Amino acid sequence: MEWLVGPLHEAGFRVVALDHHGNNFIDGYEPEGFLHVWERPRDVSFVLDVLAGEQPIGPIGVAGFSLGGYTAVALAGVRVDPQVLWAVMTGAVPLPEIPEFPGALEALKKKYPLDESLRHVLNGAGADFSDPRVRAVFQVAPGVGGLVTRESLATVQVPVGIRWGGADTVNPYEIDTRPYLDHIPGASGCSAGPDVRHEDFFMPEPARAGVRARVGREAATFFEQHLA
Template sequence: MRTLRLAATLVFGLTVMVSVRGGLAATTTYEVGESSRVFKPGHARNWRGAKTQALVATIWYPANADGTLYEEPQVIGPPDMPLFLAGGAVLNAPIASSQVKFPVVMLSHGTGGSAMQLAWLGTVLARHGYIAVGVNHPGNNALEPYTAEGFVLWWERATDISDALDGLMTDSTFGPHVDEGRIGAAGFSIGGYTVLELAGARTDQERFLKACQTDPTLHKCVVPEMKNMGDPEQMLAKVRASSAESMARGGASYRDARVKAVFAIAPAVGQAFAPDGFREVTIPVAMVVGAADPIAPVATNAGRFLALMPDAHLTVLPDGVAHYTFLDTCTDVGRAKLGVFCGDAAGVDREKVHATVSAMAVKFFDKNLK
């Protein structure tokens, strides 16, 4: 049955890529508002050596579509030479008054990235009536210096999302508009791992480390974002010395009962999950990955997760879709400067892939949250 379902989702992925271009526009209800917040949890927490001891978040949300608001293109990088296109939004627009409360989707970026790298998804969710909240993970985001702890203490990312959700609910602007019974989460790469943890999955980092010791050249052991961080053993030694308390609870549950459904894009670190690591996952889970992904290959990551979660769903996008296809669309400057992060295979249209996956996410969350 699982083989049949996977085959069906492959076909579905192809179908959506052809049809979704007009479909999303036809169902547009809201203009997209964009704002930012700095959440400072009142309790002690692990900041992973980050310079900024706060959770910096980008929020996309439904804005009033009354003809007075005009979305403007958003970018990542210098305004005169941007590296990525980050969708369209109205900065600090008033939240839509057409309904009192909206469902929420918390977003977790990939290792070394940023919340804005999921703008392609956040803006579409907002257009379809969701408050989408992307969190910059401390020590592991592109807006400040990386730390070894930020790369090694993966499970702390789940605490970032839970604390940012706390902050959202008490925010004077957005809090009153949060439907507390309709909350989901979506993430890319190690962010896909993060949302699986929020769903109740547990990891065993030692399993992952043993796989890396067997073959240190594996893509999952040394990703491009870590190239200036030293080798994995050096990083691990530093983190064991600085963060023994966090290391000791790496296998704990980080289930957030407020999260009712998760959507994982190219989820990574598959070797860190033991066969029983998903036994506590009882909420709906959907995954999508590119067939040509060398960083989080289907067989050892999402495909393995599917085998351990019989009720989950997996879509594999064919025809050269790889890992970094799920980053924002690159500009010509970005393609010239950023190499692998912008280097899609011939014939891959990153914006079409984004349209496919964002349509899948909207459909998934509509079904499971609305």
């Protein structure tokens, strides 16, 4: 994520990047790290609590790529729908393949039987994980847009900037980005390019290396405007 951290740091922001449990290159992958998405905003709030205990931290912006895009807006009040999540877990609604963790859903089912215990866990997924300290959000190729409630999207009261790739087949615009763009009152954004893929934001040698550098600069400009 250097392409995002670098421009923010150069703009004078203090930047903190998180290694979410079960979904990072240090500790490895667990299916919960990809499918228990509602745990991620709680990670961010925990880190903010720690930082606030050390020194004043000022206005806060959250930027996220892919699943991190959902994480960012969850901190502004967006909630997932437990009923839709249950449908995904049971196979009633197909789950797109996760490139980093093929078979994540099958791995989760081996750990948690499809019974009332799992349903109880999913009911907690619809809780409000908003953090009032978050003043602005920037999403890049966001995910989970098809799993969130339209009612919660309408409650977001902070500015939200969005960028996406026109050739993204991992988090397609119509399914994952458009719900955020259309139903968050303060959302605005644009495509990073008609041929830009999801992979162009994280591959070591992407086909369009200049795209993510440009989006990183646009994120810095966005936060300069809304966190000044």
